[in-house]
Amino acid sequence: MIEMDDLLIRKLVKRGKRLDGRNFDAYREVSIETNFINSAEGSARLRLGNTEVVVGVKMGIGTPYPDTPDEGVLVVNAELVPLASPEFEKGPPGEESIELARVVDRAIRESKCIAFDKLCIEPGKAVWMVNVDIDVLDDDGNLIDASCMAAVAALATAKMPEYEKNDDSYKVNFDKKSESLPMKCLPISTTFVRIGDAILADPALDELNAMDARLTIGTLDDGKEIKLCSMQKGGSNGLAVGQVEQIIDLAIEKGKELRKIVKAEKE
Amino acid sequence: MKESKVKDEKRVDGRDFDETRPIEAKAGILHRAQGSAMFKFGSTMAIAGVFGPRKVFPKHKEKAERAILRTDYRMAPFSTKERSRPGPSRRSTEISFVTRNAILPVIVTEDFPKTSIDVVVEVLQADASTRCCGINAAVLALADAGVPMRDLVVSCSAGKVNGKIILDIAGEEDTEGEVDMPVAWYPKRKEITLLQMDGIVTPGEAKEILHLALKGCERIYKDMQESLRSKYTIEESKGDV
Amino acid sequence: MHVFLRENVRLISMEENQELEQAKKERRLVIPGDHLGDEQAGHGTYVVEGKVYSKYIGLAEVRNGKHIVIPLAGVYSPKRGDGVIGKITDIIFQKWIVDINSPYEAVLPLSDAVEGFVDLTKEDLTRYFDYGDIIFAEISNVNRQKQVQLSMRSPKCRKLWGGRLIKVTPAKVPRIIGRQGSMVEMIKKLTGTQIVVGQNGIVWVRGDNEDLAAETVLTVERLSHKGGLTDYIKETLEKKVAELKPVKDEEKVEEAEENLEESGEEEL
Structure with a gap:
């Protein structure tokens, strides 16, 4: 299938324009719907322009890692469902879905937003496992930001199930959900691409196909100031030092805007 | 409270804050691979081999107007204290992917259309910065294989331990590391081709860590150039019968 | 450092010799990204903002x-006019497909391989070249799509019967041939073997002293960036030949002279 011409995108960008008329630093419209899947402890359906993802949070009881015996465990997985793009194929996860899962995982994990110490049931034996599964339904670019925002919204609105102890084993009672998942902050992922000398926020699919380089930065608000918690460069060309610094500053600004949207959903 | 690994003046292994571990680089170490190299950051050691440019299998991956670069980052099961499960993992798949993007800008892919250049990186010993070590080994192996390149890409990491910003976190520092940022640098074009970060920092600190990592890259660049040149000068003196 | 002289220069007078000494100094070891100068760019280089840089580890x-x-x-990149040694891997319609030790396979069309009319309804092409046959052929064309066409029209092109093949680094072929063929001729003469050198890094050797000739070719490859190599090889080879066949020297030289005309080595 013939995709939109890279050259057209580059030409437009040179003239200071984007295909969908946005400003370079503007995000597409975000809409979130949370807790719409009953079988999950937390869920969010998020649209970022034409990109759509669904995230479900499922909890279970498992054994902790030996080096963190009193902390819960986070597992992030991403699936590029074949209905999201003619390019996606069934089969084992490819590079793209693995990168997506790992970058979202890193933004959440490194921000330390989940109070893992409160997810311990019995040290060394039983802790809560938090499984975040990302389903991409419609890929119009910037899956990382969409998935991360949806994941954080789903985590922030998740309700923990109760458990029962029988002899030496624990059993989850999914019918009783009461407490919220303990969250300390809301990490936000922001992605920018370089096309020529221009830096564009929230790249759409055509822009991703035409980009030189991509940089995703995770930010958090610890109540005092905005900090960075993760970075990931993509794309097969480089970035100048000045461009990286510019993107760091932009990530802080854009992170604030997006955080407000997720926060509103939590409250 | 236990003693910190980073004190006010020096690091636990005696290095300065802006000093890398001892570096060892050697090109042309394997027989069957078209090009090969070994790179060491202290005890972290990686070996890379290059095959190609060669015919692309499967053929549908072929690009009519340029060569494709394929990278495979692997960790030997015995490279870590706890044996690591052999075979690809999500981590190794992601590192293979970012390694490719880090190196690709210097390769003159248009010189060999319809071919693949395959790079295999095997980490034999892992003590932090394995992806940087692997990238450096891969770049040397590519040059050794006679693959057309515009420059060498150099990789190095910097981070934050106990509030101090330091170059090339390793060993005991690693367990206390708050932030780690691996970077790759294309010196001739002054471009960053790999940039990742884990851990919480202020924007100012992030920029400071980045600049320190680049300083490390510039130094390693000289070492890598030297190792390539010495491969041939050494052969010469040996050949003087 | 010791480097080789350009192989296409005749070395005669003292004056010329001095010039060559100069050229020798100017030939230096470079690695990818080394700045060579601001003049015109030739092969193995690239240009950014008027500056010429190296693309390879090599001699500038x-x-x-x-x-x-x-x-x-590096691997062999086919060039028009190169003489190459290849192996027939397939026959499709009126063409032979030939592996030429390169990422790109070559095609030998019937019309460039056989004189006169061939009736394909009656004849099988394997009669001329069969699967696995080794040929010495000339590259008649390489297009932008890297489709390589071979021709057997030149008299030096032929099927290579028997003998054995040696693989060397294609970039080092000029060393093996030597200045005006001096190196390969010397090896042929002293070992009494037939040798054909393909620009694609394949060397074909046939004769009683195949082993010695093959070993010598590989030695040349290994020491290829050293000075005074021809003399050194000559000296060691003469010793070895004397050990091998102390009696039949005369015969060997005669045979070698015959072979001279058959071989089709190329010069850079």
């Missing part, structure tokens, strides 16, 4: 006012 020199780099490693 100025030839006809252009910066060039001769790589010290």
Whole structure:
């Protein structure tokens, strides 16, 4: 299938324009719907322009890692469902879905937003496992930001199930959900691409196909100031030092805007 | 409270804050691979081999107007204290992917259309910065294989331990590391081709860590150039019968 | 450092010799990204903002006012006019498909391989070249799509019967041939073997002393960036030949002279 011409995108960008008329630093419209899947402890359906993802949070009881015996465990997985793009194929996860899962995982994990110490049931034996599964339904670019925002919204609105102890084993009672998942902050992922000398926020699919380089930065608000918690460069060309610094500053600004949207959903 | 690994003046292994571990680089170490190299950051050691440019299998991956670069980052099961499960993992798949993007800008892919250049990186010993070590080994192996390149890409990491910003976190520092940022640098074009970060920092600190990592890259660049040149000068003196 | 002289220069007078000494100094070891100068760019180089840089580990020199780099490693990239040694891998319609030790396979069309009319309804092409046959052929064309066409029209092109093949780094072929063929001729003469050198890094050797000739070719490859190599090889080879066949020297030389005309080595 013939995709939109890279050259057209580059030409437009040179003239200071984007295909969908946005400003370079503007995000597409975000809409979130949370807790719409009953079988999950937390869920969010998020649209970022034409990109759509669904995230479900499922909890279970498992054994902790030996080096963190009193902390819960986070597992992030991403699936590029074949209905999201003619390019996606069934089969084992490819590079793209693995990168997506790992970058979202890193933004959440490194921000330390989940109070893992409160997810311990019995040290060394039983802790809560938090499984975040990302389903991409419609890929119009910037899956990382969409998935991360949806994941954080789903985590922030998740309700923990109760458990029962029988002899030496624990059993989850999914019918009783009461407490919220303990969250300390809301990490936000922001992605920018370089096309020529221009830096564009929230790249759409055509822009991703035409980009030189991509940089995703995770930010958090610890109540005092905005900090960075993760970075990931993509794309097969480089970035100048000045461009990286510019993107760091932009990530802080854009992170604030997006955080407000997720926060509103939590409250 | 236990003693910190980073004190006010020096690091636990005696290095300065802006000093890398001892570096060892050697090109042309394997027989069957078209090009090969070994790179060491202290005890972290990686070996890379290059095959190609060669015919692309499967053929549908072929690009009519340029060569494709394929990278495979692997960790030997015995490279870590706890044996690591052999075979690809999500981590190794992601590192293979970012390694490719880090190196690709210097390769003159248009010189060999319809071919693949395959790079295999095997980490034999892992003590932090394995992806940087692997990238450096891969770049040397590519040059050794006679693959057309515009420059060498150099990789190095910097981070934050106990509030101090330091170059090339390793060993005991690693367990206390708050932030780690691996970077790759294309010196001739002054471009960053790999940039990742884990851990919480202020924007100012992030920029400071980045600049320190680049300083490390510039130094390693000289070492890598030297190792390539010495491969041939050494052969010469040996050949003087 | 010791480097080789350009192989296409005749070395006679003292004056010329001095010039060559100069050229030798200008030929230096470079690695990818090394800045060569601001003049014209030749093969093995690239240009950014008027500056010429090396693309390879190799030897840089100025030839006809252009910066060039001769790589010290790398795969064979087919060039029009090169004489190559290849192996028949397939026969499709009226063409032979030939493996030429390169990422790109070559095609030998019937019309460029056989004189006169061939009736394909009656004849099988394997009669001329069968699967697995080794040929010496000339590259008649390489297009932008890297489709390589071979021709057997030149008299030096032929099927190579028997003998054995040696693989060397294609970039080092000029060393094996030597200045005006001096190196390969010397090896042929002293070992009494037939040798054909393909620009694609395949060397074919046939004769009683195949082993010695093959070993010598590989020695040349290994020491290829050293000076005074021809003399050194000659000396060691003479010793070895004397040990091998102390009696039949005369015969060997005669045979070698015959072979001279058959072989089709190329010069850079």
